[in-house]
Amino acid sequence: GDSVTQMEGPVTLSEEAFLTINCTYTATGYPSLFWYVQYPGEGLQLLLKATKADDKGSNKGFEATYRKETTSFHLEKGSVQVSDSAVYFCALITRSGNTGKLIFGQGTTLQVKP
């Protein structure tokens, strides 16, 4: 079945460091891809999305490019801040008929130190 695999965490970086969180997927057809972020004690927030191959999603300095040839959707940010500390989830949505089912990776915890 469809699945998402993320790099294991935790990832610990100093403020202003470059961030990459790897995400690869397995899916039939052409899924849409997402990154969600979960701050401590809160629900998930959509960070960015890409709906077709070569699309680049971006938001709040984060970027990810939908790479069909490598089935990847890696999250990057050029300069992280302490406030970026959170759990990041890569996800895809598969469609069967008219339903849309989000499938998540296991999450990667990011800790940014001042």
Add this chain to the structure above:
Amino acid sequence: EAEVAQSPRYKITEKSQAVAFWCDPISGHATLYWYRQILGQGPELLVQFQDESVVDDSQLPKDRFSAERLKGVDSTLKIQPAELGDSAMYLCASSSRLGSYEQYFGPGTRLTVT
């Protein structure tokens, strides 16, 4: 800004007891989802509603879990009897239409079964 509301935020219950969670989606959102997030893992879909109808409950343990959305607005997820393995975060999400990838999540209910 419209949000998905959930209550309670935290619930501690003894095994074999009944427990219920409530979700109020964003106004006008026809599609509602219940996810379970075990600590250290990504959320997994339990049930999906379109208005008052269930469109996907393939991952819902129906011997002990039930979900309803009687008037197509708010929803209740019930567990009876609760088991130790049910300890998790229960997340509700909504979207404006079936198959939409824009799902908005509530803050979740953290359940601890003792």
